Amino acid sequence: MHTLTDHIGLYTDFYELTMAQSYFFTERIDDVATFDYFFRSTPFDSGYVVYAGLEELLSLITKFSYSQEDIDYLRKQGMKEEFLNYLKDFRFSGNIYSVKEGEIVFPNEPLLTVEANLIEAQLIESLILNYLNFQSLIATKARRIRDVAGERSFADFGLRRAQTLGSIHAARAAVIGGADSTSNTYAGMMYDIPVSGTQAHSWVQSFDDEIEAFRKYAEINPDNTVLLVDTYDTLKSGVPNAIKVAKEMEKQGHRLKAVRLDSGDLAYLSRKVRKMLNKAGLDYVGIVASNQLNERIIKSLIKEQGAKLDGFGVGTELATGQEDGALGGVYKLVESDGKPRLKISENVEKISLPCNKKLVRYFDEEGKFYRDGVLLRDQNPELTIFHPFHYHLNTDVSKLKYEILTEQVIKGGEICIGLRTLKEIKQYSLERFKQLSEEHKRFISPHTYKVGVAKDILDIRDKLIAEVEKDF
């Protein structure tokens, strides 16, 4: 079986290779190009996005190369010997700037910038989009769930509904977003994520009696028993049996950890179950829920319906990033051959910002995020930033505290930052999220976080636009 890292140079849209070959034969190998990764709108009508996928992506970029087998394959696709010869020694040797993985980010911000020769910058495009788009989508989804779940436990259960191996990165991104654990054992090993999961319906079904199934499980796993109580009838059978077993466990000096609800009306059942458990003196036994959950359902359960739930397993909607299923991040040429470049669009809002840029965050007196500014790479952050189209809307941010969010992460092909553990990225992300005002976190019509642009960039853009006449 082929494994990705052995053939990572082929993990690209074929047009990147045909373009790369064409750059090669136009003798434009040494042209330096700058590309920006950004997205134009958030998924889930969210007020923010959690930027994820970066650190793993950087490692893959440093491995981006072509094996003999890859070269042979490309030859069969009609690629030319001189270019194949060039690919033999291919390595990414450029520079990459990026905001930190886990950062809270917004539409139309240059999040990652690649400075390299045209061929190098082009060949890694698909990999960048593939890793950042998906992981940012899932980290954002997970953050929304974490935001409503509060201190309750929250586990990724998405393996069975994910896009095959995408499940692995879904688990990673879910943790950055705030998940405590994953059911995906492979992802658990790969990223040192706590793994969770105790029993399924099949365990209960495979015994003649539910209580026998519960008893056996508790006997073998006295320190980690969560009983699934809905196989036959939650209130008439599952919970009474769980209570009996919990009492038997107490006699052995053990404690039932929780019961799990996986069907029925979770609000109604959880309130009933809480009462039954408490009445039996089992206040310490938790109630966890699963079954087609998402952040809106969890919010309603907790905030509106008084559900008595201590934890959630979220599968399908988390791992597939529903309702949207994709973050539409793009990778656009902003400078080449020393000239600012632009993609004109009939849709004015889709016109990209030219030039090699950086992202700066300004803070208010309370230390909350106030504005983000898109500036030229070497520009002094003490300035006035402008609405990208309506210049009478502008803010003087020159007196505010700021942070330059974009840092160099790859220098001459080598990673030049210290890579962090997943736990550290998660922690960073959760801390940053606290600095985002509540009105941007609303599920319905969140307040738009304002991202301004330096006037110098807008002037260059407007000049480029003026050069291209277009029909109205």
Add this chain to the structure above:
Amino acid sequence: MHTLTDHIGLYTDFYELTMAQSYFFTERIDDVATFDYFFRSTPFDSGYVVYAGLEELLSLITKFSYSQEDIDYLRKQGMKEEFLNYLKDFRFSGNIYSVKEGEIVFPNEPLLTVEANLIEAQLIESLILNYLNFQSLIATKARRIRDVAGERSFADFGLRRAQTLGSIHAARAAVIGGADSTSNTYAGMMYDIPVSGTQAHSWVQSFDDEIEAFRKYAEINPDNTVLLVDTYDTLKSGVPNAIKVAKEMEKQGHRLKAVRLDSGDLAYLSRKVRKMLNKAGLDYVGIVASNQLNERIIKSLIKEQGAKLDGFGVGTELATGQEDGALGGVYKLVESDGKPRLKISENVEKISLPCNKKLVRYFDEEGKFYRDGVLLRDQNPELTIFHPFHYHLNTDVSKLKYEILTEQVIKGGEICIGLRTLKEIKQYSLERFKQLSEEHKRFISPHTYKVGVAKDILDIRDKLIAEVEKDF
């Protein structure tokens, strides 16, 4: 970097492992269990599903095992030595029955049945669900696109929006569903899928003039030039420049293959562009389109808006299976310890069918699919099949031609069918699709294909249900 095949035994939900360990310690290793894979409803409100992912899945099941590193990892998760010792030599040694990959299938049909000891059957559950759910989702999406695209070309462009490595299986499944090619070079190599893609906006942007960009590309790729004409202005700049270059190519004895539209109103633009090309004597130059397409948009473009399009590149919606994003296939215990098993549900429609079963397809006089029947494994297909809940609805199919769709695919842990190439699976699937009546292919309210059940199975189910009293 870890690679999946080296750690395939960990590619499972953690509760499969905790249950497996618990079965081990209850000395139920030798209990034989039977599990069915099936789904309860179709994605996209589709009248059918294209079953995909099987043959690759079977190969992975035969490799399912635990390395020393895996064992060490599980030890750290608190698993016990005796069980870890058992896992050291773990191999799947049971039987698997399945319908053929590429088959047209329907809700509540046992598509894949695992007969094995409880532990083996349980440990491979997540892998089965992960591979079949996703690939069947995408193959179905692709088939819907192929169904409306007719003979036009149709390429998978999903890499940049897919769930990271899920892109690889998305490409595979898209081909089974009917895609001609993929932009994903890695998937192209892995599955011998034609790769497609020529140029992006960045190519055009990186030159000072659009026509220079077109001319250079055509010079270097004279036999495979598709020009992207919307970077500046499709009708005023892109197409006139493409026509000039096509004429220059003619003088060199070459032909421009196509122009690509990636923005704007595709119906309006394609009609205009067709006229401009024809007027220039370039009837042979095709027009292909991309940009957030799906089967409904393509249908509307072709059937309602008279768009002049010869091919489509479909990305996000194909690779992520929108609007649904998941096929909700499940894996349920139907027999163990020689006894039929059942998952009762408060939702009556969700009660599973017990027993070791097979799937039979009956044909009408024209050779079209007429009814499917769910029968006991050894039952004679000449019988009457019943609606699963309303028994006055039943059909005598005893005189009809039939095929037993379920065949044994793994025997004692070994694959016992000849694996086919992806091209063969695609061909099989497209042939079968022709036998499905048009009314099941409609996008809006497709006619429900009828799946009946042998009365013997229903009697056993009803007896089991009666044993469990439930509140109403």
